[in-house]
Amino acid sequence: MVKNNFLRKIQENRKSLDISLRRLKIYNNEIYITYIPQITDKNRVSNDIIRPILQYGKDKLLTIDMIMESVIYIDDVNxxxxxxxxxxxxxxxxxxxxxxxxxxxxxxxxxxxxxxQIQAPTLEDTIRNPRDCFTENMDSNLSLIRYRIKDENLKIDDFTVGKRTKTKVAVVYIKDVANDKYVNDIKNRIKKIKTDGILDSGNIQRFIVNNSMTLFPEIGIIERSDKACTTLLDGKVCIIVEGSNIVLSAPKVFSEFLDSSDDYNDSVYWAIFSKFIRISSLLMSLELSALYVATIAFHPDALPGEFIMALASSRETVPFNALTEAFLMELVAEVLREASMRLPKQIGTAIGIVGTIVIGQAAVSAGLVSPLMVIIVSLSTMCSFVAGDYTIMNSIRILKFFMIFITGMLGLFGFVIGITFIAINLISTSSFGVPYLAPIAPLNFKDFRNYFLSDRTLAKKRPKFLKTKDNTRQ
Incomplete structure (x- = not known):
């Protein structure tokens, strides 16, 4: 019998999967309702399926079509x-x-x-923007986007990734705005993923980037729903992964990692000043320690005479050369940063304060490092927290050690070589075909101006480097 084929499949896995099987007998016919209690709304099963079937009448002939069309109350059936x-x-x-x-x-x-419940953001905190952020539930995340973008051209393409986890992945874009080339490229890369399981959006990110060994992130991360909607309106693509509260956005260019949503709510002058601060902070985080090593070890004559004497006096008891001193202090700073991130929130802040004040002061008092080195490391660490998207600073933290090492070997010549290497790497990188340094290289003056001014009343066109179908905003 056909019923045995269906039920046999269930009986084979019932015990191992903890499947519930409810049997009803209606007019000499048997009806079976089966589900897994842990991931099923049992109230809906009872009130919207079992009760209507029993109340329909035991003396009436039922069929699958009748149950589906005239009996049960469930809205999503097939x-x-x-x-x-x-x-x-x-x-x-x-x-x-x-x-x-x-x-x-x-x-x-x-x-x-x-x-x-939907909570305030923790990774992308802002002053004047909405406070709702994504959760681990895909339906909730999609509802936040549909709540803000009420456009029939908003498309959501669903995929199932992972042989064992069967994780749902949604590719979201605005059909008449986003470039089909980027959309199709992203969807094809997701289709090609062959793995046992996907448990987070970061797993998807590693699979779909051009090169998993790339130094700079090619995909942005989004925690706030309003930022995701802004990204979609610009003509980009968002990737939502079931079970993850972080949404991916692509393509992503370097300048956007230093952007902030608050820039678009404040005055033009404050936006320019804020971007200048972020760019300067990124450069200081990357270069300060390397410049210290170059100056102390190779070019002390570049400093005023009085300052050279004061610096030499402060380093009189330091047992390490400038390269070792900078390397060890930056390493200690990274250890303290990692410790404060991994520890519980209640004691993480205390560890940061103890590490910065006590260890730094003790190292200077013991004559292990110079006071100037402590100031530089502290300033460099503070500067690394300024970027709007922290993922770009992970690359800068790694490159900082590269700059210290090559500068310690070759002096200012090595410093120039290091900066040149980084610049070449940035220029040669692309995100799904979009130049990573756009709109600077290749230069587009209007996009460059709109980025720094952060004024939507002036940005009447969408970024040219995205090659959107509809490039007009207003």
Missing amino acids: KDYNEDKIIDYILQGKSIIIMTYEDKYIVCDTTKVEKR
């Missing part, structure tokens, strides 16, 4: 004939209705996933 898909449906949190001697079954969406 029929299927493939017995091999039953277990997959059940593992997704759906309830299956099987009827004796019917060659089809009903799939009811009764999924219930525990989720946290």
Whole structure:
């Protein structure tokens, strides 16, 4: 019998998957409702499936079509004939209705996933922007986007990635704005992912970048829903992964990592000043320690005479050369930063304060490092927190040690070589075909102006480097 084919598949996996099987007998016919209790809304199963079937009448003949069209209250239902898909449906949190001697079954969406409430952002905190951010629930994330963009051209393409996890991935874009080339490229890369499981958006990011060994991030991360909507309106693509509260955005260029949503809410002059501060901070984080090493070890004559004497006096008891001193102090700073991030929030702040004040002061008092080195490392560390998207600073933190090492070997000549190497790497990098240094290289004056002014009343066109279908904003 057909019913045995459906039920046999369930009985084979019932114990191992903890599947519940509810049997109803209506007019000499048997109806089975099966589901996994842990990921299913049992109240909906009881009130919207079992109760309507029992109340329909035990003396009336029921069929699968009648149950689907006239009896149950579930809004999201469909029929299927493939017995091999039953277990997959059940593992997704759906309830299956099987009827004796019917060659089809009903799939009811009764999924219930525990989720946290929408909260304020922690990675992208702002002053004047909305406070709602994404959660680990995909439906909640999509609702936040649809709440803000009420456009029929907003498209959501669904994929299932991971042989064992079967994680849902949504590619979101505005059809008449986003460039089809970027959209299709992203979707094709997601389709090609072959792995056992995807548990976070970071897993997807590693699979779809041009080169997993690239130094600079080619994909942006978004925590706030309003920022995701701004990204979509610019003509970009957002990637939402089930179970992750971080949304990916692509393409992404270098200058956008130093951008902030607050720039568009304040005056033009404050936006220019803020961007100048961020760019200067990034350069200082990268170069300060290397310049210290170059000056102390190779070019002390570049400093005024009085300052050279004071600096030599402060380093009189330091047992290390400038290269070793800078390397060790920057390493200690990174250890303290990592410790403050991994420790519980209640004591993480205390560790940062103790490390910065006590260890730094003790090192100077013991004559292990010069006071100027402590100031430089502290300033460099503070500067690394200024970027709007912190992922770009991870690259700068690594390159900082590269700059210290090459400068310690070759002096200012090595410093110039290091900066040149970084510049070449940036110029040769692209994000899904978009030049990484756009709109600077290649230079587009209007896009460059709009970026620094951060005034939407002046940015009447979308960024030219994105090559959008509809490039007009207003």
